[in-house]
Amino acid sequence: MTKSPKLRDKPVDAPRAAARDTLRAVRERDAYANLVLPKMLRERRITGRDAALATELAYGAARAEGLLDAVISAAANRPVAEIDGNVLDVLRLGTYQLLRTRIGAHAAVSTSVDLIRSEMGMGPSGFVNAVLRKVSQRDEDLWIDELAPSMADDLIGNLAFRYAHPRWIAEVFDEALGGSAGQLQAALAADDDRPPVHLVARPGLITAEELALASGGDVGRYSPYCVYLPGGDPGDLEAVRDGYAGVQDEGSQLVGRALTVADVADDTGRWLDMCAGPGGKAALVAAIADIDGAHLDAIEISEHRADLIRKVVRDLPVDVHVADARSCGLEPGFDRILLDAPCSGLGSLRRRPEARWRRRPDDVAELVVLQRELLTEALRLVKPGGVVIYSTCSPHPAETVGVVAAVLAEVPDAEQIDARPLVPADHLGDGPHVQLWPHIHGTDAMFLAALRRR
Ligand SMILES: C[S@@+](CC[C@H](N)C(=O)[O-])C[C@H]1O[C@@H](n2cnc3c(N)ncnc32)[C@H](O)[C@@H]1O
Numbered sequence: 001m002t003k004s005p006k007l008r009d010k011p012v013d014a015p016r017a018a019a020r021d022t023l024r025a026v027r028e029r030d031a032y033a034n035l036v037l038p039k040m041l042r043e044r045r046i047t048g049r050d051a052a053l054a055t056e057l058a059y060g061a062a063r064a065e066g067l068l069d070a071v072i073s074a075a076a077n078r079p080v081a082e083i084d085g086n087v088l089d090v091l092r093l094g095t096y097q098l099l100r101t102r103i104g105a106h107a108a109v110s111t112s113v114d115l116i117r118s119e120m121g122m123g124p125s126g127f128v129n130a131v132l133r134k135v136s137q138r139d140e141d142l143w144i145d146e147l148a149p150s151m152a153d154d155l156i157g158n159l160a161f162r163y164a165h166p167r168w169i170a171e172v173f174d175e176a177l178g179g180s181a182g183q184l185q186a187a188l189a190a191d192d193d194r195p196p197v198h199l200v201a202r203p204g205l206i207t208a209e210e211l212a213l214a215s216g217g218d219v220g221r222y223s224p225y226c227v228y229l230p231g232g233d234p235g236d237l238e239a240v241r242d243g244y245a246g247v248q249d250e251g252s253q254l255v256g257r258a259l260t261v262a263d264v265a266d267d268t269g270r271w272l273d274m275c276a277g278p279g280g281k282a283a284l285v286a287a288i289a290d291i292d293g294a295h296l297d298a299i300e301i302s303e304h305r306a307d308l309i310r311k312v313v314r315d316l317p318v319d320v321h322v323a324d325a326r327s328c329g330l331e332p333g334f335d336r337i338l339l340d341a342p343c344s345g346l347g348s349l350r351r352r353p354e355a356r357w358r359r360r361p362d363d364v365a366e367l368v369v370l371q372r373e374l375l376t377e378a379l380r381l382v383k384p385g386g387v388v389i390y391s392t393c394s395p396h397p398a399e400t401v402g403v404v405a406a407v408l409a410e411v412p413d414a415e416q417i418d419a420r421p422l423v424p425a426d427h428l429g430d431g432p433h434v435q436l437w438p439h440i441h442g443t444d445a446m447f448l449a450a451l452r453r454r
Contacts, residue, residue: 012118014046015054016111022058023089026354033062033353061096062353067164068095071143075134087124090116094132099140155181163188168361169346176395190439195350197229200248203287211245222425223253248280251436251443255391256284258422258448259338262387269294272334274325274378277305279312281340286316299325326377333383341371343392343399347445368398375407379414384453391448395435400447419450
């Protein structure tokens with residue numbers, strides 16, 4: 001039977017189908033949206049404005065999942081766990097468009113209905129249509145007013161809901177920010193935004209000024225190697241393709257640089273990166289080591305990640321070791337050691353769209369044990385007078401100041417030194433550690449502490 005013109009399937013639009021398939025991969029396979037989508041865009045030859053739309057929708061909907069689900073559940077009058085997964089992906093995309101983009105309500109609803117009808121037929125498409133129409137009756141603020149805990153009763157709960165963070169993460173940020181509600185609001189808002197793209201100009205190969213000219217970007221505020229890219233795909237830049245530049249958050253650049261500028265008497269040029277994969281900081285440190293006549297040993301436990309390091313440190317004075325850094329077998333006596341420890345990643349949630357909804361508070365306790373062991377070993381491997389930079393891309397106090405305090409209590413000949421002079425940024429607080437923030441510095445929320453063996 002031929003369908004009537006009204007019922008005939010419309011072709012689904014490619015960017016929204018890619019966004020839906022990304023959300024599905026995240027939900028079904030625990031995939032990382034920022035790995036799945038770029039590959040899908042290449043394979044499906046989706047480029048330009050269409051690629052930008054798919055990215056905005058997929059990453060935006062993944063980032064806002066908790067908020068979207070609360071609204072969908074209210075509009076559908078049932079918990080989202082009772083909604084078929086494939087239908088839920090389309091509802092999330094549609095709700096995201098309605099609440100958080102300028103896409104008109106008609107287009108947001110009808111494209112969602114088309115997406116579901118092409119796969120699942122009329123029944124589910126009627127449900128999607130009904131739910132999204134209900135969602136479209138209010139804007140985001142009205143939904144928040146209706147569904148979030150009140151500011152007066154539960155400020156953290158309200159802000160967590162409003163800026164699409166699980167409550168426990170908002171609590172961690174609150175603790176790290178010292179309980180300032182204004183700071184917490186700004187931090188969550190910045191974390192809920194699309195992240196900027198930062199490039200690193202590899203020392204000795206290109207300057208930040210040259211890279212800014214070549215890329216149409218602006219030189220960074222703090223890192224002498226940083227360029228802010230206003231838009232576009234960094235992979236299209238010749239400097240990135242040729243390895244003169246890479247994509248790296250400015251906060252990470254500041255951590256790598258801090259290792260190289262700390263005072264170390266009689267630096268013999270033995271430098272170590274204890275947890276180096278995939279090699280972002282190792283590449284920067286090694287480029288500076290090359291200029292300074294030093295050598296970097298880079299340890300990484302995962303073979304695959306060690307391969308990634310080898311790719312980015314080609315031609316630089318680096319030895320890559322696949323080992324557990326707690327028992328790597330290298331001779332002690334290093335002048336400078338970077339321990340960029342495995343961590344919860346709560347400081348770079350804006351770059352990994354779905355991560356905030358995947359992490360669990362319990363993840364942290366196990367990581368803290370590993371972080372302490374690694375830092376203790378770093379202090380054994382560094383020479384007296386040498387420096388250890390301990391860093392995390394997390395502001396979680398248990399992973400940052402907690403680890404440093406616990407290890408210092410156990411290692412009597414180690415001391416913490418002021419890390420602030422090693423970081424050319426403002427608003428660095430009372431020290432001695434440095435905690436960067438997206439809402440203050442525009443960087444990921446990187447933490448670093450500087451320790452010395454007496
Ligand atoms: C935060 S990442 C490091 C990021 C890296 N410094 C960069 O800038 O690209 C932590 C790394 O430590 C590795 N790792 C975890 N446990 C380790 C261990 N016991 N020994 C060595 N590496 C480890 C992880 O595989 C991961 O690649």
